[in-house]
Amino acid sequence: MSKPLSIGVAGLGTVGAGVLNLLRENADIVGTRAGRHLAVTAVSARDRRRDRGLALDGLRWHDDPVALAADPGVDVVVELIGGSEGPARALVEAALAAGKPVVTANKALLAVHGAQLAETAAARGAPLAFEAAVAGGIPAIKALREGLAANRLSRVAGILNGTCNYILTVMRAEGREFAEVLAEAQRLGYAEADPSFDIDGIDAAHKLAILAAIAFGRPVDLGAVHVEGIRDVTALDIRLAEELGFRIKLLGIARRTEAGPGAGIETRVHPCMVPCDAPIARVDGVFNAVVAEGDAVGRVVLQGRGAGAGPTASAVVADLIDIARGRHTPVWGAEALASIPSVPMARHVGPYYLRLMVVDRPGVIADVTSILRDHRISLESLLQRGRAPGEAVPVVLTTHECEEAAMRSALERIAALDAVLEKPALIRIESA
Amino acid sequence: MSKPLSIGVAGLGTVGAGVLNLLRENADIVGTRAGRHLAVTAVSARDRRRDRGLALDGLRWHDDPVALAADPGVDVVVELIGGSEGPARALVEAALAAGKPVVTANKALLAVHGAQLAETAAARGAPLAFEAAVAGGIPAIKALREGLAANRLSRVAGILNGTCNYILTVMRAEGREFAEVLAEAQRLGYAEADPSFDIDGIDAAHKLAILAAIAFGRPVDLGAVHVEGIRDVTALDIRLAEELGFRIKLLGIARRTEAGPGAGIETRVHPCMVPCDAPIARVDGVFNAVVAEGDAVGRVVLQGRGAGAGPTASAVVADLIDIARGRHTPVWGAEALASIPSVPMARHVGPYYLRLMVVDRPGVIADVTSILRDHRISLESLLQRGRAPGEAVPVVLTTHECEEAAMRSALERIAALDAVLEKPALIRIESA
Incomplete structure (x- = not known):
């Protein structure tokens, strides 16, 4: 020795x-x-x-x-x-x-x-x-930077914040609202007294920025990450998602977009609807997961504990062992870094879930759908839950792929309709 | 460069x-x-x-x-x-x-x-x-040997053969029998003309022997691996497992057993009943998965494609990149190897599922349960499916933890009972 x-x-x-x-x-x-x-x-x-x-x-x-x-x-x-x-x-x-x-x-x-x-x-x-900086005990950095190094990665996504995942898991399991579950998580020590860093997605954004830099071999670019937290997720949307075959997870997603003038890397942290049968949909409680998609390997999913003394120490000591062995890898995986532009969120393209609280009266649906049509947004499904003439009822819409900018403009007009009673809920649908 | x-x-x-x-x-x-x-x-x-x-x-x-x-x-x-x-x-x-x-x-x-x-x-x-030798594109060797190197691992388990997992998945999804699904898999190219290497567990045993050597830092010991394939798994047992909340998977398991004279490493490949909600239970089709349990990190689960040109090439080229970078790791993870004895299968301790086809007549259950009692095997549940006096009915038993040797002796006596009409089905229950 x-x-x-x-x-x-x-x-x-x-x-x-x-x-x-x-x-x-x-x-x-x-x-x-x-x-x-x-x-x-x-x-x-x-x-x-x-x-x-x-x-x-x-x-x-x-x-x-x-x-x-x-x-x-x-x-x-x-x-x-x-x-x-x-x-x-x-x-x-x-x-x-x-x-x-x-x-x-x-x-x-x-x-x-x-x-x-x-x-x-x-x-x-x-x-x-810095293996311990992302996904705790899961050797995600090593897997991306070395294990999958032969691949051109198209997408890296993950459940990167255990506090958010714990809160969303309890909300779903017990049908409770965000504020109540957060307060309980704080009492149990699963959430900080000042929870903003976790629940507003900042912590996940830090981790995603690091993963994206490694996955695409370019310097870290935190400023490019679009960040939304889980404060606006409601028990109602979790239940409606379930009925549609989805679970709501806070994901960090870095994706290479190939087409047209929007080609580049899109990085975003926000609540997502993922299909119930996707592996990541089943990652519950404080667990983290990282999904990587490569041209040769296909999809690889890693899951484990994302925080805590043991898992974090496991990652720190693994790094020390690499250093002791002289196993060296450049920070972003290569000396020669790529200069791939970041794509702004307005350019994001994907399907959406939209939930409105509207007055149940004739013509409201027509108003909403014609606004979507004006923005060239194509509906995949529309569901009015229950009937209560003159009262508030939820209306759920899912769309085919459309551009974020179009959806934002449409949503602004929809929110301004008299018959729309609350701020609409918008959740992006992810394949997994 | x-x-x-x-x-x-x-x-x-x-x-x-x-x-x-x-x-x-x-x-x-x-x-x-x-x-x-x-x-x-x-x-x-x-x-x-x-x-x-x-x-x-x-x-x-x-x-x-x-x-x-x-x-x-x-x-x-x-x-x-x-x-x-x-x-x-x-x-x-x-x-x-x-x-x-x-x-x-x-x-x-x-x-x-x-x-x-x-x-x-x-x-x-x-x-x-030899990253490509185990679990195809999943960087399992790297994860165990480097990523989790700070841990004392207690157990490594995996779905290590895509052909078996595909067959079991189709059997469950379509309620079909082994021979029929195998023949179809052969036609589709998912199984070899001579399928023994896969379906009799030999391929999984090779991979498990390698994983065990790395997990426990000792030279590979293929001879110590207990091997059973999936030929005897029936559609009936898959259905009964489902009713009990389990899925049947062919797993390779290497576990450190700490207690008593049986202390050492147990390595085994056989069909297992795993809880439906365990991540590994949800790994279907040709996908592979590896679960590692470490004292610091807890449980880490990796899943991805276990075979095919792309995933295998991904692993081979990752190894080449490591060599090009001069990143070196000893074959079994350390120069100084442990000398931990292998534990024979007779010493395995765990819960069991037992399914008998018996003549539906008074006294049969008493005969079966008294044999179990004689071998100090404690029942967890017993279920006779349907009533058909004088005819064959399935009886399903699950046991608390007992030793394999005791179960084997008991099973021999049970199989010899007049009222027991076929070879009993024995499937070990794994926590995941």
């Missing part, structure tokens, strides 16, 4: 403690698989006195995480502080600038500053590894 | 042609991901004159595949001949002995001679890569 690999860990929260524990508990097998002992020798965290249920004796303590980058006894820096700015960013930049390999679970940092960090990593010849 | 990697391909059947085509069609992205051009420069196949719909101009032709190992213009040998003996084995041995990296899709060769080949590969420092 070669000499031990000396590791400095910044951030000793749940994940940081998980990494230290995993390296200790599985030291034997990690050592044989890495070909050398992986030894944490230095740590940094905010509060030295806090009890983490973790023995830190014999480890060098740095109050300033950036000092880990300069510690001559540290071969590899593990950044588990989180956040796209501040000490996390400063540490990763300093470590890469010093030519030190970095392992991080920080999706925000990668999504916001990944393009520049990857350039520094390449210039310094320092690995920058 | 570094200089091109020069590849020699032996075997130009469906998969060989698929590899050549993929390397040509995706030369651009494969080159950027490999960091160098991957160029096939030499080939070998049985019949030089056969039209493969493939331009072979400018490639060196070797009538003897073993000559590829000695060809000084070949950097990496790709073996796609197949079979555990003969030219495939001779070529791989010669290439490794010469210190040349080898990529192969040959599960039989790896399962039968893998222990020795891995030793040669290690001694010569030559990579031996």
